[in-house]
Amino acid sequence: MRKTTIPIGPQHPLLKEPLSFTLEAVGETIVSASLRIGYVHRGIERLSQERNYAQNVHLFERVCGICSHAHTTCFCQAVETLLGVEIPARGAHIRLIMCELERIHSHLLWLGVLAESIGFTTVFMYAWRDREIILDVMEALSGGRVSHAANVIGGARVDISAEQAHDVEQKLADFATRLPMFEELLTRDRSFRARTQGLGVMTEAMVHEMGIVGPAARASGCTLDMRLQAPYGAYPSYDLTVITESAGDVWSRSQVRLLEMQQSLALCRQAMRNLPEGPPSVRVPRRVPAGEVVARIEAPRGELVYYVQSDGSETPARVKVRTPTLPTLMALVQLLPGVETADVAAVIAGADLCIACADR
Amino acid sequence: MGILTALFQLFMFPGVLFLVVAALLASWLDRKMVALWQARVGPPWYQPFADLIKLLAKEDVMPAGGSTALGAALPIFSLACTLAASLYIPVFGQAVGSFPGDLVVVLFLLSLPSLGQFLAGWLNPSVYGVIGGNRSLLQYFAYEVPLLMGMIAPGVLSKSLTIDILTTVQHPWRWHLFMLPVGFAISLLGLIGKLKRVPFDIPNAKSEIGAGPLTDYSGRKLALWQLTVALQTLVGLHLLVDIYLGGLSPARAGWGVPVFALKTLMLLAVLSLVQVLFARLRIDQLSTIGWRLLVPLGLAQLLFSIWI
Numbered sequence: 001m002r003k004t005t006i007p008i009g010p011q012h013p014l015l016k017e018p019l020s021f022t023l024e025a026v027g028e029t030i031v032s033a034s035l036r037i038g039y040v041h042r043g044i045e046r047l048s049q050e051r052n053y054a055q056n057v058h059l060f061e062r063v064c065g066i067c068s069h070a071h072t073t074c075f076c077q078a079v080e081t082l083l084g085v086e087i088p089a090r091g092a093h094i095r096l097i098m099c100e101l102e103r104i105h106s107h108l109l110w111l112g113v114l115a116e117s118i119g120f121t122t123v124f125m126y127a128w129r130d131r132e133i134i135l136d137v138m139e140a141l142s143g144g145r146v147s148h149a150a151n152v153i154g155g156a157r158v159d160i161s162a163e164q165a166h167d168v169e170q171k172l173a174d175f176a177t178r179l180p181m182f183e184e185l186l187t188r189d190r191s192f193r194a195r196t197q198g199l200g201v202m203t204e205a206m207v208h209e210m211g212i213v214g215p216a217a218r219a220s221g222c223t224l225d226m227r228l229q230a231p232y233g234a235y236p237s238y239d240l241t242v243i244t245e246s247a248g249d250v251w252s253r254s255q256v257r258l259l260e261m262q263q264s265l266a267l268c269r270q271a272m273r274n275l276p277e278g279p280p281s282v283r284v285p286r287r288v289p290a291g292e293v294v295a296r297i298e299a300p301r302g303e304l305v306y307y308v309q310s311d312g313s314e315t316p317a318r319v320k321v322r323t324p325t326l327p328t329l330m331a332l333v334q335l336l337p338g339v340e341t342a343d344v345a346a347v348i349a350g351a352d353l354c355i356a357c358a359d360r
Numbered sequence: 361m362g363i364l365t366a367l368f369q370l371f372m373f374p375g376v377l378f379l380v381v382a383a384l385l386a387s388w389l390d391r392k393m394v395a396l397w398q399a400r401v402g403p404p405w406y407q408p409f410a411d412l413i414k415l416l417a418k419e420d421v422m423p424a425g426g427s428t429a430l431g432a433a434l435p436i437f438s439l440a441c442t443l444a445a446s447l448y449i450p451v452f453g454q455a456v457g458s459f460p461g462d463l464v465v466v467l468f469l470l471s472l473p474s475l476g477q478f479l480a481g482w483l484n485p486s487v488y489g490v491i492g493g494n495r496s497l498l499q500y501f502a503y504e505v506p507l508l509m510g511m512i513a514p515g516v517l518s519k520s521l522t523i524d525i526l527t528t529v530q531h532p533w534r535w536h537l538f539m540l541p542v543g544f545a546i547s548l549l550g551l552i553g554k555l556k557r558v559p560f561d562i563p564n565a566k567s568e569i570g571a572g573p574l575t576d577y578s579g580r581k582l583a584l585w586q587l588t589v590a591l592q593t594l595v596g597l598h599l600l601v602d603i604y605l606g607g608l609s610p611a612r613a614g615w616g617v618p619v620f621a622l623k624t625l626m627l628l629a630v631l632s633l634v635q636v637l638f639a640r641l642r643i644d645q646l647s648t649i650g651w652r653l654l655v656p657l658g659l660a661q662l663l664f665s666i667w668i
Contacts, residue, residue, distance in 0.1 A: 006487050014567040028643070117567040119558055119640025125398040191559060191639040341491060342642040345567040 003031065006341065010039050014117055014345045017355035021332075021348070025341055033336035035329060041359040045319055052314040053079055053153055053288060061147050063321065064357045066106050069098045070299035071357075072151040075319070077232060078295035078308040079153050082288050089276040091155025092234035097271050098138065098150050099233075099297075100264040104175075105134040106300035107215075107257040110352045111182070114254070117349035118195040123185060130178040137171050140164060155281025165272050172269055179262060186254050196251040200335050200347040203248060210334075211327040214302020216351065219256045220248035226298035233297075237274075238267060250350035286314050299324060301352055323357035374451040376443060383590040384408040386628055390593070393632040408590065412583055420579030425485035434480045435577070435584035438473035442588055445469035446595045450527055450602055452617045458524045466523065466599065467511055473588055474500045474554060477563065480585075481573030492572025496563040498643050499553060502650030503560065507550025509658030513543040514603050517665035523599070527607035535606040539668075543661040544604045546654050548630070551596045553646070555589065557631060559638035560646055597627045 009020040018039035024032045044063055048056045060075045061068045073095055080087060087095075108131040115123035135145045142148035142158050150158050160168075185192065207217045207224075217224045223242045227235045243259045245252035290312035296305050302324030309318040328351050339347055369375055387408045395402025422428050445466045447456040474496055481493020514536040515521045518529045530536060537544050553560040564572035571577075574585055601607060601623045608616040641649070 004487055004490070006491070013570060115639070119561060119565060119567070120638070121558075122398050122636045123639075125400060129399050189639075191641070194641065194645060195639050340642060340644070342562070342565070342568055345565075349567070 002026075006030075006344075008344065008348070010036075014348060015355075016113060017353070019329075019353070019355045021336070023336060023341075023344065028340050028342070030336050030339050030341065030344065033333050035333050037329065037355070038359055040356050044360045045321060048319045049315055049317065052286065053316065054286070056316065056319070057151060057153060058149065060319075060321075061149060063323075063360055064354055065146050066109060066354060067102060067299045067301065067304075067357065068147050069095075069102045069150060070297060070304055071321075072149075073099060073233070074295050074297045074299075074304050074306045075308070076151045076153050077297065078293050078306045079288060080284075081293045081295060082291050082308065082310055083153070083284055084289075085154055085282065085284050087155045087233075088278050088280065088282060089234065090159075090278045091280040091282075093271050093275055094141075094156035094158065094160060094280055095151065096234040096238075097160075097268055098141065098148060098156075100268045100271070101134055101138050101141075103264045103300045104261050104268075105131050105138070107261050108134070110257060111186075111254065114196075114250070114346065114349045115192075117345040118192070120192060123192070127182070130175065130182075133171055133175045133178070137168050140167060140171075152281055154284040155279070157281065159280045160272075160275060165275065169269065169272055172265060172272075176265060179258075179265070182261075183258060186251075186258050193251060195343075195346055196254065196350065197247075197249055199250045199343055200339070200350055201247070201249045202331060202335065206331065206334070207248075210331045212302075212331055213324045213327065214299070214352075215253055215256045215260065216328055216331075217302065218243060219245045219252040221246045224303070226296050226303050230296050232295075234271065238270065240267070250346055253350060253352070287312065288314075288316070301325060301328075301354055301357075321360060323354065323360075325352075325354045325358040328353060329358060369454075369456045370447075374454050375447075375456060378451075379443070379446055379591060379594065380587065383587070383594040384412065386594050386597075386624075387590045389625070390628055390632050390635075393629060394635050397633070397636040412587060415583035415586070416580055418579040420581060422581075423485055423576045427483045431480065431483055431577075432581060434476045434483075435581045435588065438476040438588045439584050439591070441469045441472040441476075442591045442595060446591070446598075448523060449595060449598050450524060450607060451598055452608070452620050455524065458522065461521045463511065463515055463521045463523050463526065463603075467508060470554070470592065470596065470599075471500070471504055473592060474504070477573040477585075480577070481563075481575075484573070484576045486570075486575045488569040488571070488575045489573055491569050492563045492575065495569075495643050496556075496573055499556070499560065499562055499646060502647045503550045503553025503654075506546045506650060506654035506658045507554065509655070509662055510543045510545075510547030510550055511599075511603060513540050513658070513661045513665045516662060517668065523602055527602045527609075530606040531609040533606075533609070535604065535609075537604045537606075540604075540661055540665060542657055543665075544600075546658050546661065547600060547604065548627075549654060551600065552631065552634060553650075554596065555593055555631075558635045559641045561640055562643050562646060565640055593628075593631070594624075597624050597631075600627060 003024045006023045009015050010018040020036040022034045023030050057072050060071045063071045108127045112124040112127035139145045142150040202220045204221050207220045207222050221244055225242045243256050245255050288310040290310055292309040294307050305322040307320040308316055311317040332351055388405050392402040448462040448466050478493045478496040481489040556563055605623045608620055
């Protein structure tokens with residue numbers, strides 16, 4: 001049979017960010033896939049070498065519009081390690097709260113995008129409506145919905161007053177009442193399951209081979225969570241469990257994310273109540289001692305790695321960012337052949353890509 | 361009955377003008393209901409009119425490599441088929457024309473726009489159009505057969521294939537819905553398949569293949585396609601009301617019109633609710649439902665109406 005070439009991107013209704021898949025299909029089945037990335041490359045790593053460390057926090061915030069706080073947290077953690085600074089407990093808790101809020105809103109965003117890609121617009125609307133609550137909380141805490149600028153090197157820029165904590169607690173309690181609907185929907189709805197179960201299966205071997213991280217790895221049965229394996233910040237003071245599923249398909253990934261939302265919400269509320277006294281941040285020197293360091297945190301999409309090299313000046317000599325999306329992109333090229341054209345959308349959307357992160 | 365009356369019936373009521381206005385209003389109601397159920401605000405009542413006028417005024421581009429003449433003829437042809445079918449479907453008890461066996465002709469005319477979409481997709485140079493066109497045709501076979509069975513079953517039961525007669529035999533409370541509930545359900549599902557609505561919006565799945573067969577259409581031709589879909593929705597609902605829900609009945613003097621309108625609106629609400637409640641199926645899932653579930657059910661319903 002003749003091969004048909006189907007372009008997905010760089011501009012396509014399915015994609016929220018530019019990237020380009022060229023798929024070849026025989027009939028309704030994809031036989032080969034090739035990928036082109038780099039459409040939103042902004043040269044951020046190079047730019048960071050021309051700015052001082054304090055400015056770079058704001059630069060790395062702009063790597064990504066969804067997990068902006070994860071990027072600054074990881075960068076700050078790297079620099080703090082080089083400086084040998086221990087951040088105050090209050091600052092660490094505020095960082096944790098923002099990280100977990102970000103995880104919830106990122107997972108809800110993913111759910112909306114997936115639902116829309118399988119034509120389930122109602123779920124898309126509901127997920128993004130309830131995501132607004134979390135964005136409101138983040139705005140109330142930091143002043144920004146997307147770029148929060150909540151981190152500085154040495155702790156958190158923002159502090160949480162008792163009054164704010166009370167408001168946030170109320171909003172989170174409201175949000176907690178919305179989650180059972182999504183639970184019911186993701187576990188029970190037949191048309192959702194019919195479109196996601198058994199689709200885009202990543203085996204555990206594949207996860208190890210390609211270095212896949214985050215919820216995608218956990219949905220395949222890997223117990224990979226930086227919050228537990230390499231505890232950082234305030235995480236060691238809380239009880240966490242790794243949430244895993246075994247099937248490795250799009251549906252399992254939705255289950256993992258659903259449970260993680262519940263866990264993150266509980267963690268957030270617990271941290272809000274246990275907020276230690278003290279200053280949120282400490283002052284740090286402008287110059288960073290020479291040396292190199294690798295910092296790892298659990299971003300919403302998985303392990304985020306920052307490598308920072310300092311030559312003792314005010315600007316970093318080299319910063320290298322390794323985002324969780326990159327291995328997922330490589331995996332997609334392997335996952336797409338064999339899939340029906342109708343399922344391409346669900347497989348790509350189900351991979352939770354963040355192109356801005358991957359391209360930088 | 362003079363020529364003026366005939367012209368009035370053809371072009372004003374219950375002909376073209378009334379149908380177009382009513383269809384656009386129905387499409388607004390549909391969008392508004394879906395929006396409210398999805399916790400959105402939804403468009404103002406004049407939005408479908410504004411969309412239509414805007415599209416009619418826009419530049420009309422046909423891509424190089426497509427067939428211009430046929431590409432222009434297809435939307436006009438599809439619109440004409442839908443309007444021609446509407447002539448034989450009583451609205452508020454009035455049809456422009458009626459002849460023995462017109463149900464079969466109406467079902468045939470209503471099925472042609474789907475074929476038009478298949479051809480439109482196939483003519484386009486865009487690969488999304490080709491895939492969308494293929495899916496239209498596959499979907500055509502999956503929904504059209506059950507739809508025919510569901511629509512013919514009342515005819516077999518009441519021993520007539522004339523819409524007018526089928527409507528009047530149900531008076532006052534002998535609705536075909538009560539006797540053939542399965543046939544009604546199959547017809548409704550078939551109609552959803554014909555209108556390419558969720559969960560059967562496979563040929564124009566936005567996140568997969570853009571606008572499907574209509575990807576390369578713009579301006580006036582796209583406006584005509586959209587008008588065809590709006591008209592198909594209303595005409596299909598009218599046909600269901602006439603055949604299954606008793607048309608005007610039960611109506612005391614003066615109540616026929618609101619009762620008919622109410623039945624149509626309730627069916628529209630069902631379509632909107634289905635749109636809200638489901639995700640899109642895959643084409644193979646639709647074929648499975650169509651051939652393994654709907655066709656045997658339709659056959660059973662037909663046999664039932666023969667024996668009864």
